[in-house]
Amino acid sequence: MKKFIFFINLILMSHFVGAQTRAISFDVNGLKVILKPTQKETFSVSMFFRGGVMNYNAERAGIENLALASAATCGTKNYSVVDYQELADEYGIEIAGSSTTDYGTISMDCISKYLDQGWKLFSDAIVNPAFDKTEFQNTKERLVTGISHSQSDPETRVEQMSMESMFKDSPYSINPMGNSKTVSAFTPETVSNYYHNELLNKNKMFLVVAGNITKEELEKKIRASFGTLKGKPYTPPVYDRKTLTGEHLVVEQRDIATNYMSCIMNAPTMNSADYYAFVLTINALSGSMNYELRTKQGLSYAPGATIRMQQIPYTSMYVSTTQPKKAFKAIISVYNNIKEGQYSQRYLDALKKDHRDGYYRHQESASSIVSDLGEAEVLGSYTIIDDMVANFNKVTLEDMKAAFAKYMKGAIWVYLGDEQVGRAAFQ
Missing domain, CATH: 3.30.830.10 (Metalloenzyme, LuxS/M16 peptidase-like)
Structure with a gap:
């Protein structure tokens, strides 16, 4: 009888643990949060920005990718570029930003025991990016070089041709990386304006977290770091899903x-x-x-x-x-x-x-x-x-x-x- 009870308890415990590993969703001050609790020694978090190429026209192709990459690398109001980079190196914190066809992200990965240090840099990069002019220029040049290399790569070019052919005359055909001409023309002021006025809107943002952290602990961090985020009207783009014939x-x-x-x-x-x-x-x-x-x-x-x-x-x-x-x-x-x-x-x-x-x-x-x-x-x-x-x-x-x-x-x-x-x- 005791063995039977133990077996039933083991089944119930296994079911409970399995249920706890599922991702959960909740709001914190109007910001949607998705949390996947884990027992890993690493912690990962990304702020997602909806819309992708539907957020801008072809003349501004690449602006969102540059804005997010710069926000993640060009220092903040509270951390100079040097301090920001030194802290990231000291604690093994990786922060990066980029944008794709459907969305953009600023992401942070670190060892769990350095979460506090990583979270400070990550949250400040989102809320208070400085777009330091010297580092911005370095970031822009790296992206332009990457664009030039991708244009010479046949496989990448075929992918671009596919998108251009499939979605001809549609904003969806825009290359989120942009091109050398459009990206080279962007200034720190233009990109900063785009970031603060077009992207930094909690109604088009959501946060995804995977790590050894409780919902309550995470809520506390989010309220402290993102409590000042403002929400503006946001209408999700409408996608014309025509069947190819x-x-x-x-x-x-x-x-x-x-x-x-x-x-x-x-x-x-x-x-x-x-x-x-x-x-x-x-x-x-x-x-x-x-x-x-x-x-x-x-x-x-x-x-x-x-x-x-x-x-x-x-x-x-x-x-x-x-x-x-x-x-x-x-x-x-x-x-x-x-x-x-x-x-x-x-x-x-x-x-x-x-x-x-x-x-x-x-x-x-x-x-x-x-x-x-x-x-x-x-x-x-x-x-x-x-x-x-x-x-x-x-x-x-x-x-x-x-x-x-x-x-x-x-x-x-x-x-x-x-x-x-x-x-x-x-x-």
């Missing part, structure tokens, strides 16, 4: 040894019921492409398929090759096999296992937890992350085939390389 070809001439090609197609949003089945199907497609084009035919080093998960997501089948025509035919063959459902229950079980293993490995990092929760919140709800394994486990073979057929109704073929060879490949 028909087939189109976009070609850009570039003298490179290897040609790059990508096929852009539709995809479900992260909060769609079709998301889990579709992801597993694209994983099957990617694995089959790798086997057929790399292992079997030797046409490419790293072919595959992926989903660019964002407010308006898309699927991409990609390959770099010296034989575009053969690669194109091989891609179509693999695509048709997946469309017809030529994969087994055993293969599906293996895909699910890979997802479970990858999820748990990813959750080992506090910064990964924060990143995943924040992105999920932007794209639907932070609860998507904690429910992910269970929802992937529910997917059936029929679900996969149905999801694939539902979204694969159009395509844009993007090609970078020898134009004449490329156009001939698609005939």
Whole structure:
């Protein structure tokens, strides 16, 4: 009887502990907070800013990325650049800011025992950034150099071409990194004005935390540090999620040894019921492409398929090759096999296992937890992350085939390389 009672108590305790590891959400003075309690020796926190490229026009492309990067590196009203950097180095505190298509962040990672020191720098960078002119110029030059390098990288250029083609004449096609011309023109005053007037608004911000801290402890820190944050009217952007139909070809001439090609197609949003089945199907497609084009035919080093998960997501089948025509035919063959459902229950079980293993490995990092929760919140709800394994486990073979057929109704073929060879490949 005692053994039975102990066993029941153990089950209840395990359930309780499991429940406690789920992320929770609450408001502090109007600021939304998402907390994932952990027992890790590291602490991670990010302030998210909603909107991304929908916050500005093409003439200001890159301003948000520069604003957040500068806020995180160019000192504060309470810490000079030198003091700020020395304290960060002394305690192993990492603070960085950046912006993507859908959101921006200022993030901080540190060892848990140095949380107080890290929190002071992090919160001051958000509330009181100084945009020191000398350090601002250094930050801007680093970003411009990065932009120049990315433009010369074929894989990055294909991604840019994909966004430009998929979202032509839409703000969503703006590159959040900007370009050398726009970013070079920004001044500390312009960027500071954008940060304080466009970004620093608790109605478009939310905080995500992963670490060994209680809700009460966190609330106390937030009230002390962010109690002065003001809220202004904020209307979330409306996204035009049109279904891609028909087939189109976009070609850009570039003298490179290897040609790059990508096929852009539709995809479900992260909060769609079709998301889990579709992801597993694209994983099957990617694995089959790798086997057929790399292992079997030797046409490419790293072919595959992926989903660019964002407010308006898309699927991409990609390959770099010296034989575009053969690669194109091989891609179509693999695509048709997946469309017809030529994969087994055993293969599906293996895909699910890979997802479970990858999820748990990813959750080992506090910064990964924060990143995943924040992105999920932007794209639907932070609860998507904690429910992910269970929802992937529910997917059936029929679900996969149905999801694939539902979204694969159009395509844009993007090609970078020898134009004449490329156009001939698609005939």
